[in-house]
Amino acid sequence: MTGDLGNLRYISPWYGGGMPPDPSLPNRRDARRNRDLFIxxxxxxxxxxxxxxxxxxxAREAGLAIGTLYRHFPTRVDLLLAVFEPKLRDFLATAEAALKMADPWEGFLVFLEALCGAQAYDRGFNDFIARRFPRDERTEVMHDRVCQLARSILSRAQAAGVxxxxxxxxxxxxxxxxxxxxAEATRQVAPGVWRRHMHLVIDGFRAGDRHELPEPSLSPEQLYRVMARLGE
Known part of the structure; x- marks a missing residue:
């Protein structure tokens, strides 16, 4: 009986000792709805x-004011993280699994397929994954992890001689x-043709008969500078 009264007091604050309604709850619901609309x-x-x-x-397409957007996402990178972090985490999970595959070449292929596939139909994710945002530590941590996995998967395949x-x-x-x-050029006509060209390039990564390359690769420092410049 005491438990029933406790529940009754909780449901109806007009019973003695009940808590009054929280006036902030509608605002919280509105704020969450607005945030979801922006995303x-x-x-x-x-x-x-x-x-x-x-x-x-x-903001206009969400039917809300730009000031409201900035209250939820003070910087563009804040909004980018809200939009792309779930997709990036899925990609990282796939990359982790590729690193553990028994066949190093298959792991290498799975990683590159996941990397290229994730951005083939999403220009924004392509920009996000292919650029650096040096002023934001959160994105730096994520990009460092992508690069670390890429190096590990590549080194493993090279050590195996494939x-x-x-x-x-x-x-x-x-x-x-x-x-x-x-992908951008062919998306409206042949949305899957990017995979053909990706595999043509990957065949050039195979060990075996090969020509010497006429130019050295970008160094890690040069690569970082290029990616950071793209993110400016």
Missing amino acids: EHAKATFAEHGVDASLERI VRPDIAEADLIALLWANSRI
Whole structure:
């Protein structure tokens, strides 16, 4: 009986000792709804126009004021993280699994397929994964982990003798840059053709008969500078 009265007092604050309604709850619900609207419209806009898309356009399509957007996401990177962090975490999980595959070449392929596939239909994610944002520690941690996994998967395949020894991490990022342009050019006509060109390039990564490359790869420092410049 005491328990029933306790529940009754909780449900109806007009019973003695009950807590009054919290006036902030509707505001919290509105704020959450607005935040979800911004993320929903940002996801679609970034996918079509890339991470440099107009934030004013995103706010307008969400039916809200730009000031409201900035209250939820003070910087563009805050909004990018809200939109892309779930997708990035899925990719990292796939990369972790690729690193543990018994066949190093298959692990290498799975990693590159996941990397290129994640950005083939999403220009915004392509921009996000292929750029650096040095002023934001959160993105730096994520990008460092992507690069660490890329190096580990590449080194493992090279140690097994299935990937040519002169391939560097920067060559994998260059594949990402090239693939994004192919995917963007063909998306409306042949949305899966990027995979053909990706595998043509990957065949050039195989160990075996090969020509000497006419230019050295970007060094890690040069690669970082290029990615940081793209993120400016």
